[in-house]
Amino acid sequence: MSKLFFLIVFLTSQLFAVDIALNGMPDDEVNTTIHHSATTKVFGENLFNGSFSNIRQYKYNPTYRINIGDVISIKFWGAYEADIKVTVDTQGNIFIPKVGTIHLLGAKNEEISQLIKKAVENVYKQNVFVYANLDNYQPVSVFVTGSVNKPGLYEGLSSDLIIQFLDKAKGIHLKDGSFRSITILRDNQRLKTIDLYDFLLNGSLEFFQFKNGDVIFVDSIQYYVSVQGDVKRPYRFELTTPTITLETLSKLAIPNETATNVIVSRWQKNHKKMVQKLSLYKHKNFIIQSGDEVEFIPDHHAYMIEINIEGEHLSAHKMVIPKGTTLQEALEKISFSPLSNKDAVQLFRKSVAKLQKQLIDSQLRDLEAMVLTTGSATPQEALIRKQEAQLVLNFIERAKKVEPKGRVYLNDKSDLNRIVLEDQDTIYIPKKSDIVTIQGEVKLPGAQTYVEGLDLNDYLESVGGYNFRADKENILVIRQNGKVINYDATTFGTEAPKILPGDSILVLGKPDTKDLQITKDITQIIYQIAVGAAVVLRAF
Known part of the structure; x- marks a missing residue:
């Protein structure tokens, strides 16, 4: 069991490793087979993250009405001089020595200087000047309830904004909470309804003066539409009515310039799913219903594609070519430099990267399920397994962040005339190199100059040989064209x-564990990351 623990530590450390680059339907068509699988985020879900809850505003508001507990700073000069701070008492009055009481409850902030001056002039007929300022707003306690994450009674100032109180309640519950139907109640009477979309879309947020015992009630969401695809805002949008036009929805989602069509998926009362494809521009008045899933898509008939040319060459870094152009035809248009290694050309493709990512994620899910479902016989074993599981889960989270490069492997027998390029493909031309790098579990990792005739064992001996953690059964030789050779010494x-010029030699570490299944799974994942992401992760 302890060996398994150290295995997890070793494999987790690999994600903190040094990276070694290895680059060297016509309109209105109905189709009931299309399904939306992506999980749509909620518009406004990042609003409440704690940024509002601990901030207090003392912004001047001329229409604010003085309340019990407010603190007012007053300065007198002339025939009567004083600098005092007074609190509005429970009867709504303040008391000024030599002047008496002044009733300010309900008065507007902009009126208090004149009201105080008028009272002072009843005592001092002339040559008295007054300046009054609201020094501190009344502290209040407000109930926050409904579809929020942490309902409760929260303290703040009467001048605080509604988003501050909602933030104290850990925000709106994303699954069923409404951003557009938030009610403020006082003495069981509805005073105001807030629509936070005004703030999210336009930055507009109306001031409201809270009092002790006010209630903020967040209603449940009633109407919504989920949007994904070629848009700047791929979210679930809340509606105030059961329907919305496609044009209005587009203003919320903001389609990218490349979007031309939408696919609307709708569940009908007979439990069948209807999917309809519409033109984004011809069907602006199409009625979207609550619960619909809308995907914005580009549906262009491209006759030209754009590819990227990277690495050692003398041509432009982007090339626009006819659709259907092969890799061989593209290479014939590239001007190579004397340092270009034309025999090690690499091709990277986004669709391949997506597939590689799916394969890695699938392996990570299987590993996570295995770790979380492993039982324990004793409390001591359960504690060790809990620690091991946490390390594995940390490894999984870091591995999920790796983005594969999507390399299409080419070898000497590949017919480049049969490889048709896709839009946004990248052709990488390595630079000729006389360097061989040796990394991983060797005594002195580093780079060596290429010497003709030396084999892998010679290069390993030149860096001091293997260290004690070396797995001699798993030695990788990585060619400049991306080819990976496994060697069992x-x-x-x-x-x-x-060994060829520009090669990289990587000696993997040997896990010390009896749990062969975990060893196999994590080693396979690390290998997939190394090959698919074009980097090698090495333990310290």
Whole structure:
């Protein structure tokens, strides 16, 4: 069990490793087979993250009405001089020595200087000047309830904004809470309804003066539409009515310039799903219903595509070519430099990267399920497994962040005339190199100049040989064109791979564990990351 624990520590550390680059339907068509699988985020979900809850505003508001508990700073000069702070008492009055009481409850903030001056002039007929300022707003306690994450009674100032109180309640519940139907009640009477979309879309938020015992009630969401695809705002949008036009929805979602069509998915009363494809521009008045899923898509008939040219060459870094152009035809248009390694050309493709990412994520899910469902016989074993599981879960979270490059592997037998390029493909041309890098579990990792005739064992000996953690059964030789060769140094009679200029040699670590399944799964994932993401993660 302890060995398994150290295995997890070792494999987790690999994600903090040094990266070694290895680059060297016509309109209105109905189709009931289309499904939306992506999880749509909620518009406004990042609003409440604690940024509002601990901030107090003392902004001047001329229409604010003086309340019990407010603190007023007053300065007198002339025939009567004083600098005092007074609190509005429970009867709505303040008391000024030598002047008496002044009733300010309900008066507007902009009126208090004149009201105080008028009272002072009843005592001092002339040559008295007054300046009054609201020094501190009344502290209040407000109930926040309904579809919020943490209903309760929260303290603040009467001048605080509604989003500050909602933030104290940890925000609106994203699954069923409404951003557009938030009611403020006082003495069980509805005073005001707030629509936070005014703030989210326009930055507009109306001031409201809270009192002790006020209630903020967040209603449940009633109407909504989910949007995804080629838009700047791929969210679930809340509606104030059961329907909305496609044009109005577009103003919320903001389609990208490339979007031309929408796919509307709708569940009908007969439990069948209707999917309809519409032109974004011809069907602006199409009625979207609550619960619909709307996907904005580009549906262009491209005759030209754009590819990227990177690495060592003399051509432009972008090339626009006819759709259907092959890799061989594109290479013939590139001007190579004397340092270009034309024999190690690499091709990267976004669709391949997406597939690689899906494969890695699938392996990570299987690993997570295995770790979380492993039982324990004793409390002591359960504690160790809990620690191990946390390390594995941390490894999984970091591995999920890796983005594969989408390399299409080419070898000497590949027919480049049959490889048709796709839009946004990247052709990478390595630079000729006489350097061989040796990394991983060796005593002195580094780079060596290429010497013709030396084999893998010679290069390993030149860096001091293996260290104590080396897995001699898993040695990788990575060619400049991205080809990966596995070598098992423990198998008798196996000839070591020939080393070529620009190669990278990686000696993987040997896990010390009896749990073969976990060892196999994590090692496979690390290998997939190394090959698919074009980087090698090495333990310290």
